[in-house]
Amino acid sequence: GENVEQHPSTLSVQEGDSAVIKCTYSDSASNYFPWYKQELGKRPQLIIDIRSNVGEKKDQRIAVTLNKTAKHFSLHITETQPEDSAVYFCAATPGGYQKVTFGIGTKLQVIP
Amino acid sequence: NAGVMQNPRHLVRRRGQEARLRCSPMKGHSHVYWYRQLPEEGLKFMVYLQKENIIDESGMPKERFSAEFPKEGPSILRIQQVVRGDSAAYFCASSLGQGGTDTQYFGPGTRLTVL
Numbered sequence: 001g002e003n004v005e006q007h008p009s010t011l012s013v014q015e016g017d018s019a020v021i022k023c024t025y026s027d028s029a030s031n032y033f034p035w036y037k038q039e040l041g042k043r044p045q046l047i048i049d050i051r052s053n054v055g056e057k058k059d060q061r062i063a064v065t066l067n068k069t070a071k072h073f074s075l076h077i078t079e080t081q082p083e084d085s086a087v088y089f090c091a092a093t094p095g096g097y098q099k100v101t102f103g104i105g106t107k108l109q110v111i112p
Numbered sequence: 113n114a115g116v117m118q119n120p121r122h123l124v125r126r127r128g129q130e131a132r133l134r135c136s137p138m139k140g141h142s143h144v145y146w147y148r149q150l151p152e153e154g155l156k157f158m159v160y161l162q163k164e165n166i167i168d169e170s171g172m173p174k175e176r177f178s179a180e181f182p183k184e185g186p187s188i189l190r191i192q193q194v195v196r197g198d199s200a201a202y203f204c205a206s207s208l209g210q211g212g213t214d215t216q217y218f219g220p221g222t223r224l225t226v227l
Contacts, residue, residue: 001170034215043203043218044155089154099168100145100216102155 002027004092006103013080014111021075021106023090030092033066033073034100039086047088048075080110114139116206116219117186124225131191131198133222137206144187145216146172146179149201158202161187162209194226 003026013019025033031052036044050057050064050073057064061080066073077084090103117136125131137144146158157171161181172179176194181187191198201223205216 036218043220046215046217049215099157099160101157102147104154 002030002092002094002099002101004090004101004103006090006106008106009104010107010109012109012111015080015082017080019075019077019080019084019108019110021088021090021108022072023074023092023103024070024072025092025101026071027092027094028068028071029094032093033064034091034093035064035075036089036091036102037086038089038105044089077108080108082110082112084108085110116141116204116217118202118204118219118222120222121220122223122225124227125194126227127195128193131194131224131226133189133191133202133204133224135187135189135204135206135219137187137204138217141206141208141217143207143209144181145205145207146187146189147203147205149203149221151200155203158189191224194224196226199224199226 006023034049035047037047038044048059048062048064050066061078063076087105087107089105091100093100116138119134144161147155148158149155159172159179160168164183176192178190201221203221204219207214207216
């Protein structure tokens with residue numbers, strides 16, 4: 001089955017700096033890669049996703065890149081703000097099947 | 113358009129009792145997934161269901177746990193004879209199920225505490 005590794009497990013940045021979270025996956029059939037943000041005590045919320053036919057996707061301060069050859073994808077948050085503080089999960093889904101495999105999560109702390 | 117609904121939000125049970133967790137998917141969604149999250153840990157897949165069918169239950173313990181998604185009504189995750197190790201947040205997610213890889217949307221979760 002799919003295995004998703006995520007790092008770092010914790011990340012502290014100064015407000016205004018950029019944050020990068022990296023994930024690798026094992027199943028070459030995976031073709032959908034969502035990222036979720038989970039604030040303390042709340043539900044995971046989709047913030048951005050990318051499909052395997054695209055190498056990069058951007059939405060305001062958030063961008064995701066995908067390297068299918070190397071089987072890794074990354075989340076980039078620019079101009080971080082305190083409200084970006086949360087746990088971020090990457091995930092991968094093999095094509096034609098809906099089971100999503102999540103990474104372990106990255107706890108991001110943005111220091112004002 | 114209401115999002116994914118779960119109830120109860122908090123559930124306290126004593127060891128040996130049964131826990132029933134309910135999930136109503138988003139309107140128009142026919143696929144439901146259950147995940148378990150232990151404190152300070154990630155989301156662990158438990159089971160994937162479509163209406164009246166269990167598609168994948170590979171993440172669900174073989175004993176004491178069961179799930180259903182009937183033709184009418186919410187999906188139910190049932191835990192019999194709960195033990196302290198069952199204490200966790202249980203999240204349900206739903207998706208359209210139109211084929212390919214569609215997005216899963218999560219409910220607010222049920223936080224189960226076993227005394």
